[in-house]
Amino acid sequence: xxxxxxxxxxxxxxxxxxxxxxxxxxxxxxQDILSSRADTESRSTQHPIKKAVEGVGATWVRQIDNxxxxxxxxxxxxxALANNEPGPKVIVASSECMLNxxxxxxxxxxxxxxxxxxxxxxxxxxxxxxxxGDHACIRLSGxxxxxxxxxxxPLKDDPVAAIDNSCVGCGNCGEVSEAAVLxxxxxxADIIYNPTGFDRFMARVRGAVIGFLQSRRARRRxxxx
Numbered sequence: 443x444x445x446x447x448x449x450x451x452x453x454x455x456x457x458x459x460x461x462x463x464x465x466x467x468x469x470x471x472x473q474d475i476l477s478s479r480a481d482t483e484s485r486s487t488q489h490p491i492k493k494a495v496e497g498v499g500a501t502w503v504r505q506i507d508n509x510x511x512x513x514x515x516x517x518x519x520x521x522a523l524a525n526n527e528p529g530p531k532v533i534v535a536s537s538e539c540m541l542n543x544x545x546x547x548x549x550x551x552x553x554x555x556x557x558x559x560x561x562x563x564x565x566x567x568x569x570x571x572x573x574x575g576d577h578a579c580i581r582l583s584g585x586x587x588x589x590x591x592x593x594x595x596p597l598k599d600d601p602v603a604a605i606d607n608s609c610v611g612c613g614n615c616g617e618v619s620e621a622a623v624l625x626x627x628x629x630x631a632d633i634i635y636n637p638t639g640f641d642r643f644m645a646r647v648r649g650a651v652i653g654f655l656q657s658r659r660a661r662r663r664x665x666x667x
Contacts, residue, residue: 446459447459447495447498447500447530447532448498448499450500450529450530451498451499451500451529451530452499454528454529455529455530456528456529456530457530457531458519458522458523458530458531458532458533459530459531459532459533460532460533460535461491461495461532461533461534461535462535463477463491463534463535463536463537464536464537464538464539464542465477465478465479465480465536465538465539465542466478466538466539466542474487475487476489477489477490477491477536479538490505490534491534491536492505492534495532495534499529500529500530500532501527501529502522502525502527502529502530502531502532503532503533503534504518504521504522504531504532504533504534505534505536506518506533506534506535506536507536507537508537509535509536509537510537510612510613510614510617511617512614512617512618512620512621513617513620513621515535516621518533519533540610540612544610551563555635555636558636559636560634560635560636560637560638560641561634561635561636562632562633562634562635563611563632563633563635564611564613564630564631564632564633565605565609565611565630565631565632565633566605566609566611566613566615566616566628566629566630566631567605567628567629567630567631568602568603568604568605568627568628568629569627569628569629570591570593570594570595570602570604570627571595572625572626572627573593573602573603573625573627574598574600574625574627575593575598575599575600575601575602575603576600576625577590577600577603578625579603579615579618579619579625579628580603582618583614583615583618585614585615586608587605587606587608587609587610587615588603588604588605588615589603589604589605589606590602590603590604591604603627611630613630615628616628616630
C-alpha cells in the first residue's frame with residue numbers, strides 16, 4: 443500500500459488505479475486476509491481496503507461491491523478517467539472469488555434441496571437461432587463456461603456461442619453483452635428444485651402461452667413445395 447498507493451498520492455500521480463479485492467489470498471489457495479468478510483476468532487478480518495486507501499491520503503476513492511455489474515464498472519471507469527481532481531483515482535473492485543463462493547455455497551444448497559426446501563438455481567444460455575457467431579461475447583467476457591458449438595443452420599458458416607454445464611449463474615456474460623451493446627442472444631433460466639404447487643401451475647401457464655405463440659408463428663411461416 444505504501445509503495446503503490448502511497449507513492450501515487452505523494453507524487454500526485456494523475457492516473458487510475460484498480461484494486462482487485464476478492465476477499466481471499468488467491469496465490470496461496472484461498473486463505474483469509476485483512477479485507478476478508480469472514481468473521482473468525484483466530485484472525486482479525488473485515489478491514490476494508492477502501493479505508494486503508496483513504497488512510498494514506500487518497501481522496502478520490504470508489505467502492506464497487508458487485509463487479510459483475512459491468513455497466514456500473516464501466517461508468518465508474520469513465521468517471522475516473524474524466525475527473526480533473528489532482529492525485530490518483532482509486533477504484534476498489536470487491537467481489538468474492540467465485541471458486542471460493544461455490545465451495546461455500548454448494549454444500550449448503552445441496553443440503554437444502556435434500557431437506558426438501560424450495561431452491562432456485564440460475565443458469566444462462568445462448569439462443570443459437572439469434573446468435574450470429576461473431577463471438578464478441580467470448581472475447582470480452584473471458585468466462586471459462588463460454589464456448590462454441592456447431593450450428594445446425596445451413597446458412598451460418600461460423601459456430602455459435604454456447605454455455606456449458608460449468609456455468610455458475612454469475613451473469614457476467616449477459617452483463618458484458620448488455621454493457622457492450624452486443625447481440626440479445628443471452629437468456630437466463632431459473633431451475634426450481636422442490637417446486638411448490640404455484641410453481642407448477644405457473645409452469646403450465648407459461649408452457650401453454652409459449653406453445654400458442656409457437657403454433658401461431660408456424661402457421662404464418664412460408665413453406666415451399
